[in-house]
Amino acid sequence: MSRVYNFSAGPAVLPEEVLKEAADEMMDYRGCGMSVMEMSHRSKVFDDIIKEAEADLRDLMQIPDNYKVLFLQGGASQQFAAIPMNLMKNRKAGYIVTGQWAKKAFAEAKIYGEAVELASSADKTFSYIPDCSDLDIPEDLDYVYICENNTIYGTKYKTLPNTKGHTLVADVSSCFLSEPVDVSKYGVIYGGVQKNIGPAGVVIVIIREDLIRDDVLPGTPTMLKYKTQADADSLYNTPPCYGIYICGKVFKWLKKMGGLSVMKERNEEKAKILYDFLDQSKLFKGTVRKEDRSLMNVPFVTGDADLDAKFVAEAKAAGFENLKGHRTVGGMRASIYNAMPKEGVEALVAFMKKFEEENA
Amino acid sequence: MSRVYNFSAGPAVLPEEVLKEAADEMMDYRGCGMSVMEMSHRSKVFDDIIKEAEADLRDLMQIPDNYKVLFLQGGASQQFAAIPMNLMKNRKAGYIVTGQWAKKAFAEAKIYGEAVELASSADKTFSYIPDCSDLDIPEDLDYVYICENNTIYGTKYKTLPNTKGHTLVADVSSCFLSEPVDVSKYGVIYGGVQKNIGPAGVVIVIIREDLIRDDVLPGTPTMLKYKTQADADSLYNTPPCYGIYICGKVFKWLKKMGGLSVMKERNEEKAKILYDFLDQSKLFKGTVRKEDRSLMNVPFVTGDADLDAKFVAEAKAAGFENLKGHRTVGGMRASIYNAMPKEGVEALVAFMKKFEEENA
Numbered sequence: 001m002s003r004v005y006n007f008s009a010g011p012a013v014l015p016e017e018v019l020k021e022a023a024d025e026m027m028d029y030r031g032c033g034m035s036v037m038e039m040s041h042r043s044k045v046f047d048d049i050i051k052e053a054e055a056d057l058r059d060l061m062q063i064p065d066n067y068k069v070l071f072l073q074g075g076a077s078q079q080f081a082a083i084p085m086n087l088m089k090n091r092k093a094g095y096i097v098t099g100q101w102a103k104k105a106f107a108e109a110k111i112y113g114e115a116v117e118l119a120s121s122a123d124k125t126f127s128y129i130p131d132c133s134d135l136d137i138p139e140d141l142d143y144v145y146i147c148e149n150n151t152i153y154g155t156k157y158k159t160l161p162n163t164k165g166h167t168l169v170a171d172v173s174s175c176f177l178s179e180p181v182d183v184s185k186y187g188v189i190y191g192g193v194q195k196n197i198g199p200a201g202v203v204i205v206i207i208r209e210d211l212i213r214d215d216v217l218p219g220t221p222t223m224l225k226y227k228t229q230a231d232a233d234s235l236y237n238t239p240p241c242y243g244i245y246i247c248g249k250v251f252k253w254l255k256k257m258g259g260l261s262v263m264k265e266r267n268e269e270k271a272k273i274l275y276d277f278l279d280q281s282k283l284f285k286g287t288v289r290k291e292d293r294s295l296m297n298v299p300f301v302t303g304d305a306d307l308d309a310k311f312v313a314e315a316k317a318a319g320f321e322n323l324k325g326h327r328t329v330g331g332m333r334a335s336i337y338n339a340m341p342k343e344g345v346e347a348l349v350a351f352m353k354k355f356e357e358e359n360a
Numbered sequence: 361m362s363r364v365y366n367f368s369a370g371p372a373v374l375p376e377e378v379l380k381e382a383a384d385e386m387m388d389y390r391g392c393g394m395s396v397m398e399m400s401h402r403s404k405v406f407d408d409i410i411k412e413a414e415a416d417l418r419d420l421m422q423i424p425d426n427y428k429v430l431f432l433q434g435g436a437s438q439q440f441a442a443i444p445m446n447l448m449k450n451r452k453a454g455y456i457v458t459g460q461w462a463k464k465a466f467a468e469a470k471i472y473g474e475a476v477e478l479a480s481s482a483d484k485t486f487s488y489i490p491d492c493s494d495l496d497i498p499e500d501l502d503y504v505y506i507c508e509n510n511t512i513y514g515t516k517y518k519t520l521p522n523t524k525g526h527t528l529v530a531d532v533s534s535c536f537l538s539e540p541v542d543v544s545k546y547g548v549i550y551g552g553v554q555k556n557i558g559p560a561g562v563v564i565v566i567i568r569e570d571l572i573r574d575d576v577l578p579g580t581p582t583m584l585k586y587k588t589q590a591d592a593d594s595l596y597n598t599p600p601c602y603g604i605y606i607c608g609k610v611f612k613w614l615k616k617m618g619g620l621s622v623m624k625e626r627n628e629e630k631a632k633i634l635y636d637f638l639d640q641s642k643l644f645k646g647t648v649r650k651e652d653r654s655l656m657n658v659p660f661v662t663g664d665a666d667l668d669a670k671f672v673a674e675a676k677a678a679g680f681e682n683l684k685g686h687r688t689v690g691g692m693r694a695s696i697y698n699a700m701p702k703e704g705v706e707a708l709v710a711f712m713k714k715f716e717e718e719n720a
Binding site for chain 2: 009
């Protein structure tokens with residue numbers, strides 16, 4: 001067995017000890033005689049798995065009691081519809097467009113009502129976060145929507161928008177559990193787990209209870225109603241059991257590591273190694289305005305598409321996987337989620353230095 | 361490691377060699393240096409996994425070229441909405457109600473249009489399949505819907521309904537790949553994989569291409585449009601990669617076993633052992649009309665709730681798990697899917713005999 005350094009934007013690297021435990025428990029989960037894949041979702045043993053996962057997540061994020069935690073399916077893309085279907089009481093919502101995923105969420109909301117673009121950074125290829133301290137926000141909006149960390153462009157809100165009293169809804173797929181958050185500032189925090197938490201196929205929705213309503217938009221599928229899922233504690237139908245089990249293991253790992261404050265320090269330290277190198281390099285440069293840089297996704301370019309391709313190919317041969325930038329941006333991108341060890345970032349920077357010398 | 365005989369109705373027993381392979385490949389999938397959980401869904405290696413899974417499924421089921429195979433999320437329950445949203449052009453569909461899941465699908469369809477009950481077996485606790493050879497079927501129905509194998513009640517259609525030219529839509533969750541089918545007789549065959557194929561979190565939809573339309577009902581979420589998923593070969597967003605990988609392994613196992621004709625023989629042989637015992641037992645009896653008996657789910661009772669509970673408890677202590685009947689039916693149920701070995705059924709019958717002697 002030989003593991004690479006995997007800089008994939010998602011699905012992405014998971015902690016090795018989590019994978020080892022999962023492999024060890026594959027045939028027989030803790031003496032129950034079956035795999036977690038084979039057990040009834042109504043069994044006591046699975047009930048313990050999902051309850052413990054939720055309790056650990058609540059503990060890690062300090063989720064207040066008036067918020068529900070839902071383990072759902074369909075990824076963030078399905079939430080792009082579920083959010084307006086559940087929350088658009090007045091059929092009007094505001095979107096801040098900071099990248100492709102916010103744009104997709106914005107487009108989907110237009111199916112269900114009036115979606116207003118409150119701000120955008122499209123003018124500079126989404127390379128920054130707009131000033132959201134004093135936006136012109138219509139009174140009758142049902143919510144203000146953001147994508148808090150933009151995986152493709154490598155930007156992150158360092159300050160949440162001033163929503164002027166409106167409910168904040170945030171897609172945190174690519175910064176989930178990367179640092180502490182104040183959940184009480186949000187109405188809904190949600191994200192696909194396949195970047196920072198677990199295998200693709202689980203999306204976690206953390207929602208304030210007063211937003212869980214029965215009077216959703218007409219035509220909302222029963223499965224997409226938050227009330228259906230909240231009333232059934234995510235067991236309205238068979239949930240993605242194995243994915244939830246892996247998420248639970250990652251929560252335990254995060255707690256063992258010291259929780260989200262420690263993860264933030266580690267993530268800042270890792271990102272600094274890479275950004276400091278980029279800031280002094282004569283070959284590579286970062287693409288994002290400094291104050292908006294993500295700790296999770298670091299895009300960079302040489303300015304020469306052929307050289308970019310050469311770098312990606314040579315990096316791959318040296319055991320650095322998935323460094324190619326998103327197809328809509330080009331260049332390179334290193335995603336350095338919680339489970340990427342500091343050694344991986346150090347090794348990447350050493351490789352970049354060598355490449356720079358060889359291609360000066 | 362000690363494995364039990366797991367008679368769960370779903371999630372359910374998987375082939376041991378599939379689980380062993382998955383455990384072996386957990387840290388490093390075939391030399392690529394990462395787990396299948398960690399790899400980009402846009403990578404070459406995952407593309408090979410999903411393409412091969414689809415090719416093997418097409419081979420096993422002899423799926424004609426004019427049918428698409430979609431790997432989706434949300435389970436059958438989400439399809440209960442997706443089907444009318446995509447197919448209810450005239451806003452009218454017929455449902456044959458043979459159990460709780462057909463009933464739920466029927467109720468969901470009413471959100472989107474006129475849903476007509478064409479037949480039902482509710483009068484006898486869904487213990488039989490109604491005669492569907494000459495139903496009164498309105499001309500303008502968009503489709504006729506069935507649940508082909510009823511997990512809770514243990515019934516199975518032995519002959520498909522005469523739909524009088526209308527599109528047939530079938531939920532085959534609990535008989536998926538248990539025997540050969542003629543796909544060309546259906547417009548849509550779909551099912552959650554967590555009973556006979558893989559881990560919960562994947563639903564497979566096999567749909568005739570002419571039914572994949574752009575003019576779905578207004579308000580249909582982009583993710584629930586079959587066209588979205590078909591155009592993107594199930595990669596519109598991140599699919600449930602790890603679940604698809606396990607399904608692929610089960611497809612390979614089925615091919616190695618000899619394919620669906622051989623599985624049918626094996627399943628008939630296994631079911632006969634149990635039904636023959638029930639038919640001569642003085643203590644236990646089956647609950648389903650003989651000609652409608654499922655090969656997959658075998659409900660039975662003693663007629664005494666206390667004795668049923670005693671049996672379930674003693675069976676569990678002896679290593680026979682999940683024999684308790686569904687909460688809406690009571691009694692016992694043995695689900696004997698593809699991956700349940702004949703030895704498991706023989707051991708169960710031996711245990712039942714002993715229990716009968718001891719409790720005569």
